[in-house]
Amino acid sequence: MQKVNLLLVEDEPFLAKVTKESLEQLNYSVVHATDGKKAFSIFQNQLFNLCIIDVMLPQTDGFTLVKQIRALGSQVPILFLTSRVATKDVIEGYQSGGNDYLKKPFSLEELYLRIAELIKRFDSKVITKEEILMIGRYHFVASKQTLQNGTDLVRLSHRETQLLKLLYEHKNALLERKQALITLWGDDSFFNTRTMDVFITKLRKHLSSDRDVEILNVRGIGYKLIC
Known part of the structure; x- marks a missing residue:
């Protein structure tokens, strides 16, 4: 243990x-x-x-x-x-x-x-293997809002965590933009669309040290997490 x-x-x-x-x-x-x-x-x-x-x-x-x-x-x-x-x-x-x-x-x-x-x-239990999601070389722990590659650790915001988890649940498949917006923001307004694009850019930066990990933009449709 x-x-x-x-x-x-x-x-x-x-x-x-x-x-x-x-x-x-x-x-x-x-x-x-x-x-x-x-x-x-x-x-x-x-x-x-x-x-x-x-x-x-x-x-x-x-x-x-x-x-x-x-x-x-x-x-x-x-x-x-x-x-x-x-x-x-x-x-x-x-x-x-x-x-x-x-x-x-x-x-x-x-x-x-x-x-x-x-x-x-606070139910602050030690992280179990089941809680650690592998995204390429990264260890993603949604409950702790962390993304770690070796000794490099990023503490994600709540919204970054939600979005990355949703992308992970659709990894190597298409996550429709509208679905993500409704799930995380409640509607697919223009303002929320632009906001989500900002968070996608942040997540790409966080994941940039592993070349085998990508968040692809399927123009006009959605995103795809490749890992």
């Missing part, structure tokens, strides 16, 4: 070391970052089941980091660890996109329970 992947963002060395080692003893896989800027870079290039984030961080503070993560469209559960216990700070934590708030100092036992509960609540 694959491990659950956690991102720990904590700049206090001793606390980070104890927390990371304790979680690894429980069979979690833990990636540690010491500042918000580095953490965001790591998050964009790896898949995580849950993030544990301190608020007072160098480079980028925890609240801002979580806003950046949510701006990517990610719904990964996030647990704040912080000594900032004022009500306004707790409120800001939730408003920024956090899902739970554990005040320092905390017991490791309580941390374990909070992590387990968040993972259970």
Whole structure:
């Protein structure tokens, strides 16, 4: 069974070391970052089941980091660890996109329970092989809105994910333009047609590193995903 992947963002060395080692003893896989800027870079290039984030961080503070993560469209559960216990700070934590708030100092036992509960609540299970759709050399996971080729990972928007999934369901066959528009946008107006063309262009760019993958435009009729 694959491990659950956690991102720990904590700049206090001793606390980070104890927390990371304790979680690894429980069979979690833990990636540690010491500042918000580095953490965001790591998050964009790896898949995580849950993030544990301190608020007072160098480079980028925890609240801002979580806003950046949510701006990517990610719904990964996030647990704040912080000594900032004022009500306004707790409120800001939730408003920024956090899902739970554990005040320092905390017991490791309580941390374990909070992590387990968040993972259970958000059904943040490890990705199974059945969830990974192969598009050429790309691994496409619709539930995570990710497209990955080796170490290169793209976090797709919700609409990009919907459109790519629809194309995949019709791979190597014609997806009629009208069908796609009705399914995803609700009507086939001129504005929605132009909008879909923009998303097709974005998906072509995301898939451009594999020459065996193409999204063909069948003029006036629709699109065909070749893979």
